[in-house]
Amino acid sequence: MDAGAIATIVGLLGACLVALVLVLVARREAGVQREQAERDVASIKDDARTMLADVERRERRLTEREQQLASDRAAADELERRTRADAEAAAEARRAATRMVEDAERDTARRAAEAERAALAELESVTGLTADDARAELTRRIAADAQNDAAAQVRRAEAQARRTAEGRARRIVTTAVQRLAVPTSSQSALTVLALPSDEMKGRIIGKEGRNIRSFEALTGVNVLIDDQPDAVVLSCFDTERREVAQVALEALMADGRIHPQRIEQAYAEALAGADERTDAAGHEAAERAGVRGLHPTLVRTLGRLRLRTSYGQNVLEHLVETALLAAALAAEVGADVEVSRRGAFLHDIGKALTAEVAGTHASVGADLARRHGESATVVNAIAAHHDEVPPETVEAVLVQVADAISAARPGARREELDQYVERIDKLEQLVAAHAGVRRALAMSAGREVRVVVEPSEVDDFALPQLAVAIARHIEADLAYPGEIKVTVVREMRASATAG
Incomplete structure (x- = not known):
């Protein structure tokens, strides 16, 4: 292999x-x-x-x-x-x-009812009163006791308040009034102008009286030459006419040329300057009162009040005085000074519009102030100064107090005799209409009313309630300047004759 x-x-x-x-x-x-x-x-x-x-x-x-x-x-x-x-x-x-x-x-309820009926029947037979009568009597006594207790408590409370409040209130008001010491502002239907010389009378009268006739026809004012030696008197019920005539006559006397054509020219200039004088008066019053930042419409409306009077008292002067009083009172009691001053200065501004706008001067003035940017506290002080609406702040109450002080000062206001008599008579009738009053007496020029009662109809416990009721009735139904003090008197007398 x-x-x-x-x-x-x-x-x-x-x-x-x-x-x-x-x-x-x-x-x-x-x-x-x-x-x-x-x-x-x-x-x-x-x-x-x-x-x-x-x-x-x-x-x-x-x-x-x-x-x-x-x-x-x-x-x-x-x-x-x-x-x-x-x-x-x-x-x-x-x-x-x-x-x-x-x-x-x-069974117990039945026995108790039977026992109660038996006891009630025995009680009625002993006292002679039915259950309804006894119940009514007990109710009456309880009500009377409660009323007496309430009246006693009211008297004690009033006495305590009076002891603590009267002294302080008197001190505050006295301090405010003494610090101001403003002059009275009562006015009349006459204006007196001093003449620079005797020959001025002749110039004012003119040849055959043509100057004085022309002046009176234009101005609607009566010129009185011979009533006073060194003065001329202008007489007219209309304050606006009298003011225009005064300005025109002062311009004529300053110029020295007095004839019908010059009179017409001076009268036209006086008429044309009315708005300017109105604004100037409003600004000057606001400056004296210490009030700043007013709307121009309010200033002009205030200026119109320089020609308005209330019981003879110049309204614009009254506003200045009330503003100063309210500011002083507010400083004493710790209230808002500026709100009090402003509300008091504007409280009567509605009087300049009462002929043009429907409503009371308090409501008209409050609406005007509201529309021109014044605060709610100032508006309430204006609306409430005559109690038409409730005062919401202490400043509104101080405006009421200052208004009453300015109006009630001696000499500040005056009335005609027939108006005074009518007011006093109406006051007495109003008070006499109360139940239990025997007689009513107006005293101190209507600043006080004394009320005498029937002792059998009015007891001691009912006197405070009656005095308060009469005061409220006067506030509601009677228009008056200042305040009215109500004093109720109850006097029991007994007499006998020895034969």
């Missing part, structure tokens, strides 16, 4: 040996795996036998528990049956006891 064949045979033999080795190795590994599998199966069988034994034990325990539960259920059923029987017995006993209590209560 050649070498190639030998090599091939050797290669085949090597391959066969390798294959044989691999087969042997595979068989050995298979045997090892079979042995491991047999051991695993044996272990699983052991575990299964253990689990089966455990399951059997648990089944036996479960059976025992079910038997115990059945026994307990039977005992519970027996207990429930016994409990239900006991509850039914208790309910029956409760119902029986309730019936016995109700019977006893009805």
Whole structure:
């Protein structure tokens, strides 16, 4: 054989040996795996036998528990049956006891009613009063005692308030009035102009009186020359006409040339300057009162009040005075000084518009101030100064006080005689209309009213209530400047004659 064949045979033999080795190795590994599998199966069988034994034990325990539960259920059923029987017995006993209590209560109520009727009949026979009469008498006495107690408490409270408040209020008002010491501002229907010289009278009269006739015809004002030696008097009920005539006559006297044409020119200039004088008066009053930042419309409206009077008191001067008083009072009591000053200065501004706008001057003025940017506190002070709406702040009350002080100062205001008599008579009639009033006497020029009552109709406890009722009646039905003090007098007199 050649070498190639030998090599091939050797290669085949090597391959066969390798294959044989691999087969042997595979068989050995298979045997090892079979042995491991047999051991695993044996272990699983052991575990299964253990689990089966455990399951059997648990089944036996479960059976025992079910038997115990059945026994307990039977005992519970027996207990429930016994409990239900006991509850039914208790309910029956409760119902029986309730019936016995109700019977006893009805019997007791019947006996009590019979005893009450017997006692009431005996009481009525002894006292001579029925139950309704006794009840009414008791109610009357209780009401009378309560009213007397209330009146006594009111008197004590008023006395305490008076002791603590009157002194301080008097000091505050006195301090404010003394600090100001403003002059009175009463006006009349006359304006007096001083003459620079005697010959000015002749110039004003003119040749055959043509100048004075022309002046009176243009202005609608009466010119009185001979009433005072060194003065000329302008008389007219219309303050606007009188003011225009005053300005025109002052311009004529300053110029010295007085004739019909010059009179017409001076009158036209006086008319044309009315708005300027109005604005100037409003600004000057606001400056004196210390009020700043007013809307121009408010300033002009205030200026119109320079020609308006109330009971002879110039309204613009009254506003300045009231503003100063309110500011002083606010500083004394710790209120807002600027709000008090502003509300007092504007409180009567509606009087300039009452002929043009419907409503009271307080409501008209409040609406005007609201529309021109004034604060709610100032508007309330204006609207409430105559109690048409309730005052919401202490500043509004101070405006009322300052208004009353300015109006009630001696000499500040005046009335015509017939108006004064009519007001006093109306005051006395209004007070005399109250029940129990024997006589009403107006005193101190209508600033005080004394009320004499019938002692048999009005007792001492009812005097404070009657005084308050009369004061409220006067406030509601009577228009008056300042304040009216009401004093109620009860006097018991007895007389006898020895024969």
